[in-house]
Amino acid sequence: MLSFLRRHFLTGLLAITPLAITSWILWRIYKLVSERVQPLVLKVPGLGDTYPEFVLTLIGFAAFALAIIIVGMFTRNLIGMAFFRLVERFFARIPVIKSVFSATKQLSEVFLQDRRTAFKEVVLFQYPREGIYSIGFVTRDEADEPLVNVFLPTTPNPTSGYLLLVPREDVRILDVQVEEAIKLIVSGGAIMSPEQAGGMAMMAAELHDYRADLEPGKESDSE
Numbered sequence: 001m002l003s004f005l006r007r008h009f010l011t012g013l014l015a016i017t018p019l020a021i022t023s024w025i026l027w028r029i030y031k032l033v034s035e036r037v038q039p040l041v042l043k044v045p046g047l048g049d050t051y052p053e054f055v056l057t058l059i060g061f062a063a064f065a066l067a068i069i070i071v072g073m074f075t076r077n078l079i080g081m082a083f084f085r086l087v088e089r090f091f092a093r094i095p096v097i098k099s100v101f102s103a104t105k106q107l108s109e110v111f112l113q114d115r116r117t118a119f120k121e122v123v124l125f126q127y128p129r130e131g132i133y134s135i136g137f138v139t140r141d142e143a144d145e146p147l148v149n150v151f152l153p154t155t156p157n158p159t160s161g162y163l164l165l166v167p168r169e170d171v172r173i174l175d176v177q178v179e180e181a182i183k184l185i186v187s188g189g190a191i192m193s194p195e196q197a198g199g200m201a202m203m204a205a206e207l208h209d210y211r212a213d214l215e216p217g218k219e220s221d222s223e
Contacts, residue, residue: 030057033057033060033061033064034057034060037060037061037063037064040060040063042056088101088105119137119138119139119151119178120137120138120139120141121137121138121141121173121174122135122136122137122138122173122174122176122177122178122181123135123136123137123138123148123150123171123172123173123174124136124171124172124174124200124203124204124207125150125164125166125170125171125172125207126170126207126211127152127164127166130211131208133200133204133207134152135174135181135184135185135200136150136151136152136153136164136166136171137150137151137153137178137181138150138151138171139151139163145168146167146168147165147166147167147168148165148166148167148168148171149163149164149165150163150164150165150166150171151163151164152164153182153185155185155186155188155189156185156186156187156188157186158182158185158186169210170207172203172206172207174196174199174200174203175199176196176199180196184196
């Protein structure tokens with residue numbers, strides 16, 4: 001009975017936790033915008049007397065989003081890039097603060113940066129030895145070159161990893177989106193659908209058969 005309650009309690013906790021955390025973050029963002037931006041909106045003549053509080057909050061959200069877009073445009077020019085580079089160097093010299101800043105930046109890059117151009121495809125290949133398979137991302141693939149640049153991320157932090165030059169014939173493209181593969185790596189393989197597991201097993205078997213065909217005498221020697 002105790003194990004039954006424990007198992008279902010953990011299952012329910014696992015189902016509720018992402019929803020609770022996401023709702024809490026959205027609520028804090030709403031409160032931040034409502035408390036900080038709405039007073040500025042109320043200073044605009046005619047808005048406070050014409051629109052209800054909820055509409056004023058939405059206007060504040062729109063102004064907040066517009067400000068972020070302006071910052072994004074600023075960081076894409078030379079002046080903005082130089083400014084934020086100086087800010088990063090400043091924080092990197094402060095003890096304790098530099099660790100928090102570095103970790104926050106890495107998490108932001110994982111979940112907010114557009115990986116569609118950096119990571120082209122999700123691939124399966126044998127690493128670190130034959131019979132063990134790893135998941136990586138193709139970062140460069142030229143048709144006239146025999147090697148493919150593959151980034152092998154680490155778990156649970158996919159922002160660090162290794163650059164591997166893998167022979168083209170030793171990689172197999174997985175039918176998995178880049179975002180799904182990142183979630184799979186962050187979770188340590190816990191988030192994997194039966195379809196994904198079956199596809200990876202099929203690609204692994206294909207790679208095994210391919211290597212066996214290249215070395216026909218290997219199995220006979222081992223026997």
